[in-house]
Amino acid sequence: MHPNHQLHHLLNGVGESEIVEFKEAKHTFSFDKLGRYVSALSNEANLKGLNSAWLVFGVNDRLQVVGTSFRKHARELQSLKKEVADKTTHRLTFIDIHTAQHPDGRVLLFEIPAAPQGMPVAWEGHYYGRDGESLGPLSIEEVERIRHQCRQRDWSSEICHGASLDDLSEEAIALARQEYVTKHPRLAEEVKIWDNATFLNKAKVTIKGQITRTAILLLGKPEASHWLNPASPTITWILKDRDGLERDYEHFSCPLLLSAEQMFRKIRNLKYRYMADASLFPEEVEQYDPFIIREALNNAIAHQDYELGGKVSVVEFEDGRLCFSNPGRFIPGSVENVIHSNAPETRYRNRFLTDAMVNFNMIDTIGSGIRKMFIIQKKRFFPLPEYQLDQERVQVTITGRVVDLNYARKLAELPNLTLEDIILLDRVQKRKSLTDDQARHLKRQGLIEGRKPNFHISAHVARHSDEKARYIRNRGFDDQHYKQLICDFIEEFGEARRKDIDGLLLDKLPDILDEHQKSNKIKNLLQSLKNQGVISPSGKRWRMSRR
CATH class of the missing domain: 3.30.950.30 (Schlafen, AAA domain)
Incomplete structure (x- = not known):
């Protein structure tokens, strides 16, 4: 650059x-x-x-x-x-x-x-x-x-001593050949004459004819999963209703090359119909873009820490969410790092496994998969993927619907916003915290207003949507407006108790403030009027000062 x-x-x-x-x-x-x-x-x-x-x-x-x-x-x-x-x-x-x-x-x-x-x-x-x-x-x-x-070893490359080609599924190998040719079309004629042993070596699934853990994971028969103990080569799908109660479930085991596709077909990818607004939104789309489902699922398979003994989980919620999780630390550190660099990772937990999955057209290593997921959601006006990272688990939630129509309109009407800006605005919409640097960045562009932690979308964005009323409720009025209301009340009735003033102002203060913050705001307004000599306390009542 x-x-x-x-x-x-x-x-x-x-x-x-x-x-x-x-x-x-x-x-x-x-x-x-x-x-x-x-x-x-x-x-x-x-x-x-x-x-x-x-x-x-x-x-x-x-x-x-x-x-x-x-x-x-x-x-x-x-x-x-x-x-x-x-x-x-x-x-x-x-x-x-x-x-x-x-x-x-x-x-x-x-x-x-x-x-x-x-x-x-x-x-x-x-x-x-x-x-x-x-x-x-x-x-x-x-x-x-x-x-x-x-000191880290590649668990996925280790040999399963005693395992043989008989432990692998012929159906999975046939699909692997098909996907290998899709990934490497120039080798199509050569692949036809390779026997299975040659093919598996060329595809980097076996090492000099020896069966690796990767070979068992991707191509092994279900009964061959014992070669991986205590690791669990399992994908669990769970369907939950709107109350979070389990309605259905299914477990998928080796060979994961086949199981991943079976798992994909299990998800009910319904049509999502937008509210009538032909000038901005398409009429309907699938709830989940197929790329996003496969990317999230195959990433979980490729990057999980198998030595922790956990499994890949896919939870489908009837309210339009998919939640993928797998054991293991997120090696890049943060999703922001991945999106910002937009380049291949320099380190992989399961390098041998990821290389094999690349050859079988399950994932790629150009470093753009996660970024592409964000862009797809942005173009659909859906919430961005939600990552939860801790020391031993990675979880990503995909939402297949518009959650906030006003926010969706903002994305539609401001198409030139960068993905980085949209990620930060998405945090504001979800009432998540911003760092001081992030807040300064958005404020410099006039995208947000307010004070930490009560940021809200600024008028610059609100003017492009139907959120003007909500913007005013969040922004509120200047302090002089509230002070004048207090003075008008006291002059009308001669005096006011604190609960009278609370009743006057609480529903007029910005919606973005919680009850405690609103109470403090009123306290500060009264103190300011007192310091200015406009009003004075008389016991538990406030009266206009004598001038």
Whole structure:
């Protein structure tokens, strides 16, 4: 990416984070502090599964370009690489130092490579990391996470000693051949003359004719699943009604190449009919795009931690939701990292299994699957996929209907919003918290208003929808309006108790405030009027002040 484009991308992102740091550095910058940032950003990029992180000189804390004269000559920048390498472990140098020419001055972009697998990067013997925007020591747990990367074995590639081709399903092998040719059409004629042993070796499911755990998972007969004990090669489908009560269920076992398709056909993909609004919405669509079902299911199969002994679960709710879950930590760290990088993962828990699934056309490794799921939901005006990540489980919920018609209209009427912006707006609509950086980013574009944590969609968006009334209820009026109501009441009746004022204002304050916040708001309004000398307390009553 051109340096100017990269600078624009960073400035219009979510601000500073664990993998992006902006520094004014107009003339100089501490060499020791530069080294600590190199260590921290390199380690954080590794932990988040990214290829690199960024340190930017010539931009202040408000993300305004101010320009920098730091090491103005090219030879000075080149020598900086060696100076940094001499004091970091593994002699880490920058992938590159980019110079962007901005109208407001020269900007330097230091692209810092992720720490190598299994090897955290230290600066002068100390490991550094980031906690949000803060620089500090890398925690012992994070150091061990990086070091553990090289010790990880690929469970899916291990040999099932004693297993043979007789443990594999002929039906599954036939489907595997068909899908292999779809994935590799240029090999179609060769595949026809390969015997099963040759084919399975070529497809990277067996190793020199030996049956692997991957071969049993994808192609094994149901009775061959014992080779995987204590791992459970099981997909469980559960149908729940609108009250969350179980109505039906079914378990699917080896071979998962066949079972995944059987599981797909089990889901009742009904037609969803939009409310009449022909100018904005299509007439009807399937509740779930087939790509999304297959992507979520096959990702769960490919990336689950089989050594935890769990299973893949698919829960179908009659109210129009699908919930996929599997045991195992989400290796990229966060869904935002995956969407932002839009590139293949650098690490896989089950590399051998994922390679085989690529060859059988079940998944791909171009890194766009999750992003494509988000885009499909965006185009349907449905809520975005909802990920819940913890240390030992990944869960994604897909909603196959419009939940908030007004929000859907916003997406339809503002087609140029970026996916990143829509993800943040989706959080606002779902009343989920935003970080300070995310809130600043949306506010800079005029997309939200309000104070943390009570953000709401701004007029800029509300004007494009039927949500104007809701916008006013959320925004409320300025304080002077409420103060005047209080004064009018007291002047009319001579005095007012607090419960009188509550009755006057509670239903007029912004809907986005809860009852406690509304009560505090009224308390602050009364205190302000008192401080201004407009009203005064008399016991438990308020009266107009004598002037």
